[in-house]
Amino acid sequence: MAQREGEATARPRARVSILVVRSGGFAGISQQWRVEAHDDAEEWLELVRACPWGAVGQDAASRDRFVWRIEAHLPRTVKKASVPDAHLVGPWRELVDRVQEAGADG
Amino acid sequence: MWDVVRLSAVRRSVAAMPAGIVPPYLLSRIAQLDAPEFQQAAVAAQQTLVHDEPRRAARLTLSLDDEHNLVAELTDGPDRTISDAHSTETLPGRKVRAEGDDPVADVAVNEAYDGLGATFALFSEVYGRNSIDGQGLPLDGTVHYGSLYDNAFWNGSRMVFGDGDGQVFGRFTSSFTVVGHELTHGVTQYTAGLVYKDQPGALNESISDVFGSLVEQYAKNQTAATASWLIGEGLFTKTVKGVALRSMKAPGTAYDDPRLGKDPQPANFAHYVKTADDEGGVHLNSGIPNRAFYLVAHRLGGHAWKKAGQIWYDTLLSGLRPTTDFAGFAAATIAATAKRYGGSSAEVAAVRAGWSGVGVPIPEGATDGAARR
Numbered sequence: 001m002a003q004r005e006g007e008a009t010a011r012p013r014a015r016v017s018i019l020v021v022r023s024g025g026f027a028g029i030s031q032q033w034r035v036e037a038h039d040d041a042e043e044w045l046e047l048v049r050a051c052p053w054g055a056v057g058q059d060a061a062s063r064d065r066f067v068w069r070i071e072a073h074l075p076r077t078v079k080k081a082s083v084p085d086a087h088l089v090g091p092w093r094e095l096v097d098r099v100q101e102a103g104a105d106g
Numbered sequence: 107m108w109d110v111v112r113l114s115a116v117r118r119s120v121a122a123m124p125a126g127i128v129p130p131y132l133l134s135r136i137a138q139l140d141a142p143e144f145q146q147a148a149v150a151a152q153q154t155l156v157h158d159e160p161r162r163a164a165r166l167t168l169s170l171d172d173e174h175n176l177v178a179e180l181t182d183g184p185d186r187t188i189s190d191a192h193s194t195e196t197l198p199g200r201k202v203r204a205e206g207d208d209p210v211a212d213v214a215v216n217e218a219y220d221g222l223g224a225t226f227a228l229f230s231e232v233y234g235r236n237s238i239d240g241q242g243l244p245l246d247g248t249v250h251y252g253s254l255y256d257n258a259f260w261n262g263s264r265m266v267f268g269d270g271d272g273q274v275f276g277r278f279t280s281s282f283t284v285v286g287h288e289l290t291h292g293v294t295q296y297t298a299g300l301v302y303k304d305q306p307g308a309l310n311e312s313i314s315d316v317f318g319s320l321v322e323q324y325a326k327n328q329t330a331a332t333a334s335w336l337i338g339e340g341l342f343t344k345t346v347k348g349v350a351l352r353s354m355k356a357p358g359t360a361y362d363d364p365r366l367g368k369d370p371q372p373a374n375f376a377h378y379v380k381t382a383d384d385e386g387g388v389h390l391n392s393g394i395p396n397r398a399f400y401l402v403a404h405r406l407g408g409h410a411w412k413k414a415g416q417i418w419y420d421t422l423l424s425g426l427r428p429t430t431d432f433a434g435f436a437a438a439t440i441a442a443t444a445k446r447y448g449g450s451s452a453e454v455a456a457v458r459a460g461w462s463g464v465g466v467p468i469p470e471g472a473t474d475g476a477a478r479r
Contacts, residue, residue: 021383023383023384024383024384024385024388024389025256025257025259025389026257026258026259026278026284026287026288026338026351026389027256027257027275027338027341027351027389028351028352028370028371028384028388028389028390029351029366029367030383030384060302061261061262061263061295062259062260062261062262063259063260063288063291063295063302063310063314064257064258064259064260064287064288064291064389065257065259065261066257067383067384067385069382069383082382085259086261
């Protein structure tokens with residue numbers, strides 16, 4: 001399962017930290033994944049930059065769909081977005097898939 | 107004159123036909139029958155065709171009266187279409203079963219079809235509501251959505267069901283409570299229009315759980331005392347320590363599993379969960395009005411859909427504001443109860459006790475409805 005927040009090992013401070021929290025859904029069971037990037041920070045930064053943080057689509061019609069809270073803690077700033085499941089496509093989906101893969105490993 | 111021949115055969119040999127679904131083309135042919143013995147059927151079919159939308163389905167019951175006249179009764183019927191997304195996230199998917207079709211080999215398709223039928227039956231037969239919009243809106247569902255998809259949802263026009271991951275969740279079509287829950291989101295959309303956030307969002311969720319549970323209770327003919335009051339019973343695989351996703355009778359007790367944690371639903375307004383996730387915790391705080399409904403149904407006894415369900419349905423149609431909060435909804439249930447059963451009735455006392463039991467304050471004067479806005 002996902003690595004829990006606060007369970008990070010005592011490694012040097014990461015340049016990039018990305019948190020993905022999936023809430024909602026019929027079951028209402030939240031799940032979260034986190035990645036702490038060090039040597040490969042630049043690769044993660046590219047994924048983060050590709051996402052439209054300032055133009056997240058809304059979904060007022062759906063009920064019981066997942067809501068994805070995505071936070072990217074970067075060297076100089078923190079980016080946050082709440083992405084409806086219906087809009088988790090393209091770069092958002094790529095970022096979340098990668099964090100889930102990395103989170104599952106951690 | 108195919109219709110006449112067939113109906114004549116029915117008249118000769120069958121006292122009462124089982125209910126069936128009548129497509130519009132057959133309604134048209136029945137409407138055109140001119141033989142005197144079929145006049146009643148023809149008039150009924152004509153009325154249905156005149157007053158209804160072109161795609162509306164109807165349920166036809168044929169029987170013989172004491173004088174051996176053929177009696178045709180047309181009542182509301184569902185118009186279901188189930189599609190298969192084939193593990194993609196593309197909607198609607200390929201149509202695999204339409205209204206009146208025989209069951210197919212795919213159990214998820216049949217479960218969705220039957221669940222939609224059971225939900226239609228509750229709203230139609232108990233509350234006189236013809237489908238989601240009250241006007242025979244077709245019921246569309248998609249199964250096998252996504253890959254290992256752990257969810258079921260309503261997208262504003264159709265119900266969508268995932269297969270689950272097979273490790274924690276199984277098929278989301280496997281419980282009538284889930285199918286009923288999703289369709290009820292449509293009913294709420296066409297009535298109170300409760301916004302999907304914070305307290306009105308939790309009420310929106312709770313109303314779906316209430317009628318989702320009642321769909322199961324009505325189909326199984328259970329009383330308030332014999333019903334499980336569980337939502338999503340059987341959705342978890344056997345590896346999960348839990349009986350269901352939610353318990354209306356005892357919120358917070360449905361599961362306690364090392365992987366999933368403990369069921370986080372509060373059972374009392376004092377423990378309302380404040381969070382930014384899940385649209386303000388709509389799937390968590392729904393436990394509070396869920397238990398209020400259970401307490402009302404338990405106190406009134408018997409079949410919960412008859413009184414408690416009727417009160418909640420009346421409330422849904424009472425002109426609620428989309429931003430109604432728990433206290434406003436509680437007051438509206440009391441006003442609806444007083445309107446149907448009388449201000450000093452035992453039913454009003456039961457509804458008041460239900461809300462008191464979960465710590466939701468009831469404004470003074472709620473009985474006459476003055477405080478519900």
